[in-house]
Amino acid sequence: MAEAAGKTAKGEQTRALILETALELFRERGYEETTMRAIAERAGVALGSAYYYFRSKEQLIQAFYGRTHQEHLEEVREVLRTQRTLRDRLLGVMQTKLRTIEPYHRFAGILFRTAADPESPLNPFSEESLPARREVIELFAEVVDGAEDRKLPKDLEAELPELLWTYHMGIVLFWIHDRSPGRVRTWRLMERTVDLIARLIQLSTLPLMGPVRKMVLKLLIELRQPVSGEEGAEGGPEGSARNPGQGG
Known part of the structure; x- marks a missing residue:
């Protein structure tokens, strides 16, 4: 042994x-x-x-994705244990994300040249990146599920983790291109948009906003559906990382 x-x-x-x-x-x-x-x-x-x-080299990069995610998970556990509101939990997750990826800033810029190609298996939206994508979406699901102040409609609650993943990818993209000292612009953008997202989520629960919320969520689901002639269209939607029956 x-x-x-x-x-x-x-x-x-x-x-x-x-x-x-x-x-x-x-x-x-x-x-x-x-x-x-x-x-x-x-x-x-x-x-x-x-x-x-x-x-392959692609497997090396997928291993890199996995390692940075594990480093993030180690840092974020205390945040999820102690923070109770959706806003504070999301803020803590994003703060620890930026801190843990900062040592890889120069490498991320080099990698982006390849990962930005829609046909690249390193693209975060690719089938090959699905396991890494699923793990991060599950983290955002934990952010939502553990928030004591969450009073979300079922349709929004089902889609929110993936929407937050998309939001976090936007922040990471901004961070890759940010040349300000200490990435101060990215931090400012992240902190202010977290506040904005928390407010929008609160507003979306109001009865008056119900029809608008449903329209937006319906549009997002439709955009995930393959169109005629698109690769994979015959077999139906790929399925999202958290909601496999709703497209991905």
């Missing part, structure tokens, strides 16, 4: 080494110019070993 545990630990170390080396080379040379062979050589492992842990 001790021997097996040792092998597992060594395997995890090798996997982490390959990932760190890949990120280093991506920063130095760019994503497209970096090869798996170059990563293996820099890491001091056989090319076959590199492919054993990661079948």
Whole structure:
């Protein structure tokens, strides 16, 4: 058993080494110019070993997505345990998000050149990114579900985690392009829009806003449906990360 545990630990170390080396080379040379062979050589492992842990460069980036999410989860647990209002929980999640991704700012800009391509498997909306997308949407579901002041209509409650994921992606995109010291513009945008979102959610619960809310949510659901001639249209909607029956 001790021997097996040792092998597992060594395997995890090798996997982490390959990932760190890949990120280093991506920063130095760019994503497209970096090869798996170059990563293996820099890491001091056989090319076959590199492919054993990661079948492609795309898998390396997906592992990077997963690592940054785990770092975020570790930081945000205390926020979710102590904050009670939807506004404070969302604010805490976004604050910890910006803090945990800040060390990767330069790399995120390099990665964005590839991830922005709609055909890239690294695109956050791609099928390959669905597991990472689902994990973050579930985090926002926890933000909503644990808020003591939430009194949401069922239709909004079902869609809100994915809407918050989309909002957070917008903040991350702004952060990638932000060159202000300490990313102060991104922080200002995030804090003010969190307040705005909290107010809009409150307003959406008013009876007078019911028809408008339903129109907006219906539009969002329709936009997720594939159109004729679009890839995947024959098989029906992909399904959202939290509401697989409603399109994704």
